[in-house]
Amino acid sequence: MALIRSDFNFVNKPWWRLDYDDRAPQDFLSSTKCFQQAILLSVNKEDELFWLGYIDFHRERYLIECISAEGDIGLDVIRQLLKKSWFKVFLSNIREIMFPRINFDPFSRLASFICRKVLGNYIHRIIFGPSRSSHLAKKVQNLRNTINGIFPTIFFPDLPIDRFTPLLAKQLHQQVGNGLIDNAGQYRTRYVMSAQDNYVYLAPNLIENKMEVLFRQCRQNFRREGLELEEAIKFGACFLAHFLDIHPFINGNGRVARLLLSYLLSRFTVVPLSLYSGAKTQDVFLQCLREVTCFHEQPSALASFILENIHTTSYDICTIMDIDVQNNNNKCIILAHICKRMP
Secondary structure (H helix, E strand, O other): OOOOOOOOOOOOOOOOOOOOOOOOHHHHHHHHHHHHHHHHHHOOHHHHHHHHHHHHHHHHHHHHHHHHHHHOOOHHHHHHHHOOOHHHHHHHHHHHHHOOOOOOHHHHHHHHHHHHHHHOHHHHHHHHOOOOOOHHHHHHHHHHHHHHHHOOOOOOOOOOHHHOOHHHHHHHHHHHOOOOOOOOOOOOOOOOEOOOOOOEOOOHHHHHHHHHHHHHHHHHHHOOOOOOHHHHHHHHHHHHHHHHHHOOOOOOHHHHHHHHHHHHOOOOOOOOOOOOOOOOHHHHHHHHHHHHHOOOOOOHHHHHHHHHHHHHHHHHHHHHOOOOHHHHHHHHHHHHHHHHHOO
16 A cells, blocks of 8 residues: 555645735745755855754754644743753863863763752753753753764755655654653554544554555655655655654654654755644644544645645755845846756
8 A cells, every 4th residue: 555645635725824925836846946946055164163053953943843842831931951051061171171071061060950949940041941850841952962973064964765764763753752751662562542633643552564564665666766755845845744644752743743854855954854843843743644644634734734844944045144045046047047058
């Protein structure tokens, strides 16, 4: 049975779009390609530090949006957790310069404890930053470490598809679930239901085989020569829907699924790809999944949702980095004509 398919259409007018927004899927596809060509033409070695800085910014933004969308947590809360304590940074710099061989972590923890008890939580947060012991802080830190470990600091890295296996999913889950999820990196062994719907995910005894089939079909389809953005997004939507329907892990499936989708689409978009489209993101995303899992429809809405987020990501890069899209694409057209005339 083919799990990864492209024989369906994008939704012309998704329900989440504003009434006056009448852009067709082809508009999103064509403009996304223009944005991405402009990004590639703008990247050069002379500005390497500049682009690396933006990639760091993009990843932090992904963290904020991903955690917020997944857990319905305010963006400001995530931003606070990502802030560095100026006091800790100062102490760290002094330690590295004057006492490089001495471990000051116990003293730092003691100072933090005394500050909290004597001066209170408010002053403690100002000096030491937000508490890193909370579940949410650990969740953010794990996801950040996983992103930095899997995605190289370049645009459109085109990650090796041969590595896209169930083992990769287990490794990612082990990293995002470190210290948070029991048996992180292992498939669940009991039945679980969707929190929003009266829907039971795949039986535990069927998970391993279904995962092997799903990942094998992904490798086969994404390995094809000449794979275009439109088809890749449809394949990605199928993967995302089936992976979340399998629900292989007891918890953390959403974070792993998003990372794996970014891995699959790394040739076609800046990764990690944020699936955040505003305050109603979670509702839209769940409804797209519901159409596939509960109503057994094609993942047309989910593919459209992914396409629009890829478009937004590319547009944001061009806007923030002040890239001249029109000028760069004119260069691209000229180069294409020159290449055609060459013997």
